[in-house]
Amino acid sequence: SSSDSSLKSPASIFWLVLHGVCCLISLVLGFRFSRLVLFLLFSTTNSNYSSTSLFHELGVNVDVQAKTRSLSLDRNLSVSSSSSRVVVGRHGILIRPWPHPNASEVMQAHKIMEIVQREQRLQYGVKSPRSVIVVTPTYVRTFQTLHLTGVMHCLVNVPYNVVWIVVEAGGATNETASLIGKSGLKTVHIGLREKMSVLWDDRHKLEAKMRLRALRYVREEKLDGIVIFADDSNMHSVEVFDEVQK
Numbered sequence: 647s648s649s650d651s652s653l654k655s656p657a658s659i660f661w662l663v664l665h666g667v668c669c670l671i672s673l674v675l676g677f678r679f680s681r682l683v684l685f686l687l688f689s690t691t692n693s694n695y696s697s698t699s700l701f702h703e704l705g706v707n708v709d710v711q712a713k714t715r716s717l718s719l720d721r722n723l724s725v726s727s728s729s730s731r732v733v734v735g736r737h738g739i740l741i742r743p744w745p746h747p748n749a750s751e752v753m754q755a756h757k758i759m760e761i762v763q764r765e766q767r768l769q770y771g772v773k774s775p776r777s778v779i780v781v782t783p784t785y786v787r788t789f790q791t792l793h794l795t796g797v798m799h800c801l802v803n804v805p806y807n808v809v810w811i812v813v814e815a816g817g818a819t820n821e822t823a824s825l826i827g828k829s830g831l832k833t834v835h836i837g838l839r840e841k842m843s844v845l846w847d848d849r850h851k852l853e854a855k856m857r858l859r860a861l862r863y864v865r866e867e868k869l870d871g872i873v874i875f876a877d878d879s880n881m882h883s884v885e886v887f888d889e890v891q892k
Contacts, residue, residue: 767805772891777807777871779864783856784878785815785842791825793878798829800882809871811863813856816841836863
């Protein structure tokens with residue numbers, strides 16, 4: 647038909663393609679122009695930075711752009727104490743003040759809290775506290791240092807006289823001795839010839855033997871105090887040692 651021939655003619659196809667290209671160009675230019683208008687209306691920066699951004703958007707490469715940008719950067723550095731806004735693109739970013747307090751004030755606060763806690767312990771705590779004998783079974787493994795360090799840090803913070811008895815399966819090793827020696831506490835390192843088993847039932851039996859070996863040492867040396875079993879695989883609170891004194 648005549649309509650089909652007109653649609654398939656080269657002239658009609660050319661005008662159709664040209665119309666599509668013009669629509670795309672108008673769409674791109676309209677979006678770019680609208681973005682520039684929104685940037686000029688809602689920008690939170692000063693006029694120098696806005697004009698510089700406008701030149702940059704329009705693609706105008708002039709020397710005023712570099713001079714104005716360096717001037718605005720110097721001005722932002724000079725008034726950084728009073729101004730707290732930085733613009734990245736079209737959005738302003740609020741810079742909050744330095745959140746960390748003064749280190750000297752933090753140390754003073756910790757000292758005051760330590761003095762208050764010491765006075766409260768003297769007035770309301772145990773008048774004549776007894777020594778605490780802590781028994782810890784252990785053995786050489788991958789995370790032994792991690793577990794023993796956790797127990798050691800807990801015992802260091804105990805405000806009583808602490809005797810730490812560490813019973814090691816497989817014999818006493820230099821690594822364990824050097825680790826518990828860093829605590830500064832009165833430590834007793836006892837080695838047991840039997841090695842730790844892989845099976846849980848045998849492991850529990852050996853740990854019971856290790857605790858009995860520590861109690862035998864307490865009886866032989868006639869140590870006076872409160873015995874607490876603190877395994878190296880558990881987490882311990884300092885408040886537990888306050889409760890056992892009551």
